[in-house]
Amino acid sequence: MTADFTQEDRNGRVLSGVLTLKQPGKIRFQYEKGVPQLIVADGKSLYFIDYQVRQVQRWPTGNSPLRVLLDPGQDISSYAKVKPTADPRVVSVEVHDSKHPEYGRITLVFQKDSAAPAGLKLQGWVALDAQNNRTTIRLSNQRFNGPVADSAFRWSDPRIQVRTH
Structure with a gap:
């Protein structure tokens, strides 16, 4: 899946970019031009x-x-709960592992959509970290089952000095 995203942090700062998700375990948040940050999961680690x-x-x-999105084979029933919403077309799933509160909490929001995989379109999520800092991600222009190269989950390491002579 690819989608446009907006991210709002606890201070109200809004950033946008493109999200790329590929199963199993790969995600990339490519922020808008001028934002010197990148978030990537390569199937093993989140950077x-x-x-x-x-x-x-x-x-x-x-x-x-985010492991709930990145590991489709896991049994999440012990730490993920479907929460009721006021809109019957919206499904909310709260993920919180009480054995690992340091992982934070995330509430995923899906909209029922027969054109989406499994009939649910991911609309976004609200994440609370261990310090209770809230980050809200909203998705738009979701595109499913398009080709995504594994190279999309590679990145250049800023810690490596490039020498010029």
Whole structure:
């Protein structure tokens, strides 16, 4: 799946870009031009890359609330619950692993749509980290089952110095 996204953080700052999701375990948040950040999961790890300060943070994919999107083969019934919504066309799934509160909490929002895989179109999510900081992701222009190259989940490491002579 590819989609346009907007991301709003706890301070009300809004960024946008393109989300690419490929099963199993791959996701890329390519931010708009001028935002020196990138978030990529390559099937094993989730990376937050900040090109401005030349830093990379890495987590095992399973240590993130996004694991519910990234590992389709897992049994999430012990830590994911369908929550009722006021709109019968909307399905909300709250993911919180009480054994690992440090992973945070994420609430995924789907809209019933027969053209989407399994009849549900991911509309976005609200994530709360372990410090209760909220980030809201809204998706639009979702496109399903198009070709996505594995190279889309590679990135250049800002920590590597490039020497010029």
